[in-house]
Amino acid sequence: MTRTAIHRAPLAAAAVLALSLPGCGSDVPATAGSTPATAASAEAAPPAPTGPFGDGCPALPAEGPGSAAALAGAPAATAMATVPELGATTGAVRAAALSASLDATADLTVLAPVDAAFAAVPRAALDPLLADTPRLTALVTHHVIARRLTPGELAGTHTTLAGGQVTVDGAGDTYTIGADQTLLGAADATVVCGNVATLNATVYLLDQVLTPPAG
Numbered sequence: 001m002t003r004t005a006i007h008r009a010p011l012a013a014a015a016v017l018a019l020s021l022p023g024c025g026s027d028v029p030a031t032a033g034s035t036p037a038t039a040a041s042a043e044a045a046p047p048a049p050t051g052p053f054g055d056g057c058p059a060l061p062a063e064g065p066g067s068a069a070a071l072a073g074a075p076a077a078t079a080m081a082t083v084p085e086l087g088a089t090t091g092a093v094r095a096a097a098l099s100a101s102l103d104a105t106a107d108l109t110v111l112a113p114v115d116a117a118f119a120a121v122p123r124a125a126l127d128p129l130l131a132d133t134p135r136l137t138a139l140v141t142h143h144v145i146a147r148r149l150t151p152g153e154l155a156g157t158h159t160t161l162a163g164g165q166v167t168v169d170g171a172g173d174t175y176t177i178g179a180d181q182t183l184l185g186a187a188d189a190t191v192v193c194g195n196v197a198t199l200n201a202t203v204y205l206l207d208q209v210l211t212p213p214a215g
Contacts, residue, residue: 054191092130111145113210120208143160
């Protein structure tokens, strides 16, 4: 995609991350119509994947640059630069002069929009954002969490390096981020390929661009 030339800027300051049942002393048996306490937990959450998951994962090369094995041996920014679907995200990271920081910082989670996510944003809205260095920096760092999240830890509300919050819903191999947190605001963002390991970060590829915090 065509990128607007941008002056480079330093990394923005990161924000720091940060049923019990009542006891009963009586021996009164449960009534015939009551539900055993274990019934509520009978339907356990689906197990979290131990490797990459999602409909978009087959797009990763089976071997060589961009493959799961190659990505695991490279730091975050360097690794993402070899993934064909992350050209726009890699371009934004480079334009904001954040590649070195992402490569050098330990234990990160990167929510990386695929190229189609950027392409879906109207140029009239995207170009001014890419041309504004502080806003671009906020955009990039809002997609990074200062903690390495496994799929089992992904659901919940997390503070991003931009100082905002991202709330992820889901379990197992299905995770979404509400439409109100996306740049388009029309539909939920979906993790299309998740739990992609790099040397210092875990990457979750998204089908939408998230909205950076105002300010």
